Amino acid sequence: MSQESRNEATTPSVGMVSLGCPKALVDSEDILTRLRSEGYRIAPGYEDADLVVVNTCGFIDEAKAESLETIGEALSSNGKVLVTGCMGASPEDIRSIHPRVLDVTGPHQAEAVLRSINSHLPRPHDPLVDLVPPGGLKLTPQHYAYLKISEGCNHKCSFCIIPSMRGRLVSRPLGLVMKEAEALVERGVKELLVISQDTGAYGVDLRYQTDYWREREWETRLHDLAQALGELDAWVRLHYVYPYPHIDRLIPLMAEGLILPYLDIPFQHASTRILKAMRRPAAAENTLERIAQWRRNCPELVIRSTFIVGFPGETDEDFEQLLEWLAEAKLDRVGCFRYSPVEGAAANELPGAVPEELKEERWHRFMQQQAEISAERLSARVGGEETVIIDQVHDDHAIGRSYGDAPEIDGEVIVMEPAQVSPGDMIRVRIEHSDDYDLHARRLPG
Ligand code: SF4
Secondary structure (H helix, E strand, C coil): CCHHHHHHHHCCEEEEEECCCHHHHHHHHHHHHHHHHCCCEEECCCCCCCEEEEEECCCCHHHHHHHHHHHHHHHHHCCCEEEEEHHHHCHHHHHCCCCCCCEECCCCCHHHHHHHHHHHCCCCCCCCCCCCCCCCCCCCCCCEEEEECEECCCCCCCCCCHHHHHCCCEECCHHHHHHHHHHHHHCCCCEEEEECCCHHHCCHHHCCCEEEECCEEEECCHHHHHHHHCCCCCEEEECCCCCCHHHHHHHHHHHCCCCCCEEECCCECCCHHHHHHHCCCCCCCCHHHHHHHHHHHCCCCEEEEEEEECCCCCCHHHHHHHHHHHHHHCCCEEEEEECCCCCCCHHHHCCCCCCHHHHHHHHHHHHHHHHHHHHHHHHCCCCCEEEEEEEEECCCEEEEECCCCCCCCCCCEEEECCCCCCCCCEEEEEEEEECCCCEEEEECCC
C-alpha cells in the first residue's frame, strides 16, 4: 500500500447528505470546506464514511418526511449520524423517531456542527501542520498525564467558588476522552490520572449518551469510561470521586485489575451537621459502611481523601466525631486543611468562626492521629511484592510510586540500588520497611 493510500485509509472521513433549498446547500458547502481545512476526508457514500451529517429540510411536511427517511437510511447504513439544518430547530421531532442520532443542531450552525464532529470523530493530526502533538502539550513528565473528563460542577459547596468561575458540569464525550487517552498511551504515557471537579458525575449533563470507541457502543458514564480506559496499556487512577451509590460498581473493576485499586474521595468532614453546612454532595451516604464493603470486595484498595478542620460552626463535638470517624475509616492517605475563607464563597456568611489557635490545635491532633493510621496501613504492606513506577533516579536509589501513590500528593517508594532504571520504568520490588508516609524497597531480579 502506498503512503498516500495508507494516509487515506487512516484519515477520518465524513459523509454529507444535503437536502432542501440553496441556503441549506450553502450551509453544507461551508461545513464541507471547514472539514477539509481541518484535514478530514469527504466520503462519497455512507459505507465509506466514519460519520454522516444529514443537513435536513423542514419547510413542508413532505420535506420533513424525506429528512426523517434519510436520517433512518444513514443510521442503518452507517450508524454514526449527526443531524443539522432546519429540522434541527425542533430536535425532539427527530429524537422521538431516531433516538440514536449523536447530535442535533439547527440551521446555519456550521461552527456547532464542526464542534460536534470534532468531539465524535476527532480531527486528524497532521504533523506538518499541527504544532501540538497528539494528546496535546503536557507539563507532566513523559510517563504520566492528567486526563480531564469534564469541566465545571453542578454542586454548591459553601466553601467553594469553582461553580461560579467555571460554570455547570460539561462532560467531554467518551469517544473524545478515549481518543486522547489512546494518543497519550501511544506516546509513552504509562499512567493516566483521571481528573475533573466531580468525576463521579461524569456524563450526567449528557444524560449518559451513547458514544463510540473501538467500534463499540459505550455510555458516557464513569463506569463505562473506567472500563474503556482499563483496555489501554496504562495505570488508570481516579481522582475527585464523591461517594455516590454508583461508585460501588467501580470496585469490581479495581478488584479485576482493570483500573488501579485507588480512590481519591474528598470527604472533607464526618459530622453530618458540618457536611450540611458545607453542602457537600453525597453527604448523607453511610460512608463507613461503604468503605468497609469496598475493602471486603477489594482488599488492596487504597483510599485517599482531604478534610477541612475549623469550618465555621465546628464544635468540639463535631471535631471529636471527625477523629472517631477517621479512626474507624483508617484511610490510607489524607490531606488536611485549616479552613480559610475564599472571597465570594457562601461559607463566609456562616456564624461561629473558629479561632485560629483552635484551628491550629485541631489540625495538629488530626495530622498526628492520621500519621499513626497511615504508618499502620503502610506497615501491613512490608514483605509484599509490588510494581513501582519510577519518577526519579539518583546515584544509589530511585524514587518511585506504587499503585497507592498519586504523584505530588501521596507518599513515595524509595528503591535502593535499583540498577539501570530510568524514569517511567515499571519494576517489581519487595517492600522492606515503611515509615509514616513512605515505603522502602529493593528491586526484584528480572
Ligand atoms: S468543592 Fe463542591 S462545589 Fe466545589 S468543585 Fe467540588 S463538588 Fe463542586
